[in-house]
Amino acid sequence: MTYVAFACRILLFGVFLLALAGKVRSRTAFASFARSITDLRLFPRKVSRAAAAAVIAGEVAVLLLLVPPRTASLGLAAAVLLLLAFTAGIVVALRGGRRAPCRCFGASATPLGPLHVVRNLILAGTGAAGFAVMTALPAAGWPAHAGGGAVAAVAAVVAALLVARLDDLAALFRTGWPAPVAARPRAVHK
Template sequence: MQGTVLMTYAAFACRILLFGVFAVALVGKARGRAAFQEFAASITALRLLPAGASRAAAVLVTAVEAAVVVLLVPSSTVLAGFALAVLLLLALTAGIVLALRRGRSAPCRCFGASVTPLGPVHVVRNLLLALAGTGGLAAMAAGAPDGWPPHLGGSLIAAVSAAVVLLLVVRLDDLTALFAPAPAAPSRTGRPGPS
């Protein structure tokens, strides 16, 4: 019984987290024509697909993000929302890995305007989010009810926890820039000094 209750809260937290991540990503891309054009340009810059197919991929990614947001709201479609979120996250991760292996990078427009190029940290982020989606699926498969958790206090703790993780995910580029090592100071000759 207690395990089922914990699974309910886990599924609820994963649901809120993924809903928030995909909602912020969707708004970041669809808030205006310029935002969408920047996102499409970032996909084209990776040169994984021809230019026309890259634009179609940008439309497809945005549409799937919208579908995930919609599917995670009603209890009757949460499983489909989790599954679609995991599939999209894995596809995006595969694209990032392929681009990095080919030595290509572009700014991460995952959540809108950003100048941070895609890198290993984005692969890890997407894999952790896919793990959250898989955890939500597993919790529901283990018998967690698909509605609201039974107690308000537990629901609030799960929601606040998910919101904190959401904030960290959305601000990941800023956090990694904050903790990145400072570039080497130039020496008197104008060349970077030793590290």
């Protein structure tokens, strides 16, 4: 079970790190993120920039708490709460007919939708599972065997990268694979 908790921590650390990096990589990226919050109309326009800064602060707090084993369970709990808050905001916006671009990882122009709700709920469930394991097994900080820890870490990193590119993957499957290039007829030489 230590490997489960370890993988949950790494997955959420990766997701929150990629999300944070996408939002703060430039002033333009942060402004786009803040504008997406304004477009969702969850807060008054003047509060939206402060809400964007609060999201950044929350993501930084989660990252800092997830690393040390002694605060990792608190980091998992904070991640779950933040993900549930994001999910609630998305649901409220969708029910109000507002589909602003998802700037969750910075650059995506994909409008928020049910896929984002499901993604966040799965991530929140991951955090809850990690939290449950860590509270049930206080020694569930670092894996006992390097090989098992490496497998858990690689799986979690791959999952984090897939989560970060979820909009692109969903678009790929919505439009289908590119049609094969038609074979050119061969010229007949006489």
